[in-house]
Amino acid sequence: MIKEFCAENFTDIPRAIHAGAKRIELCDNLAVGGTTPSTGVIEETLNYAGEKGIPVMTMIRPRGGDFIYNDTELKIMHTDLIEAKKIGTDGVVFGCLTPSGWLDEEALELLIETAEGLQITFHMAFDAILPSRQFEAIDWLADHGVTRILTHGGPSGTPISANIVRLKELIAYAKNRLIILPGAGINAENVAEIVTALGVNEAHGTKIVKITD
Structure with missing residues (x-):
């Protein structure tokens, strides 16, 4: 099972990996759901996690709040993605929507093209899409x-x-074309139960592993 640990900065990463995290989602500012971490934090995380063979997914999000971005914010995201790729991140995490609650296809096409060669996670902006359009x-x-x-x-x-x-409906519909990664509310205590119930082998959370001092 891949336990993806959502890290706010570098601080907890060594202990999270020691506790069994098999992938890192690297963010800053989790109080607003995660924003882009600094170049220095990305670099140090990649150095440390890379030595342990642990892939790092870097959040590309210019601010908290909604997922509707103007041209300046998209330019910031594009630059941040280029920098994270240059430093050597294994993957990136982003999501862009239109005011109507659909995917911002134009913005996403630009970011996806720029991220070529990297793993791409579409983050919880997905949950803001109308359920009737999620498939x-x-x-x-x-x-x-x-x-x-x-x-x-x-x-x-x-x-x-x-x-x-x-979640089972989403997983069944995806049919392994992409991975449905469950997150939010999954912790070290309930992760085994959740992944078994869903029949998946990946889960995400800030408390997915038990970090001890």
Whole structure:
């Protein structure tokens, strides 16, 4: 099983890897759901995790709040993605939507093209897409080479256990064209139960492994 540890900065990464994290999602500012970490943090994380054979997915998100970005914000994301790729990140994590709640196809095409050769995770912006259009979104993202979708399977704040049925539907629909990565509310205590219920072998969380001092 791949436990993806969501890290706010470098501080907890050595202990998280020691505790069994097999992949790192690297962010800053988790209080707003994660934003792009600094170049220095990316570099040190890649150096450390690389020695341990642990891949790093770098968050590309210019601010907290919604996932509707203007041209300046997209330019920032594009530059940050280029820099993260140059430093050697294994993958990137992003998501862009339109005001109507659909994928911002133009923005995503630019970022996906720039990320060529990297793993791509479409993050929890997916959960802000109307449920009636989420299958369509899976089709679009799979067709454009996205590696995985990080999703809670329902509105934020709902327990992950309440979203098992929906997550199973998403996983069944994706049919291994891309990975549905469950997250938010998954911790070291319930991860085995959740992945077994869903029949998946990857899960994501800030508490996915038990970090001890």
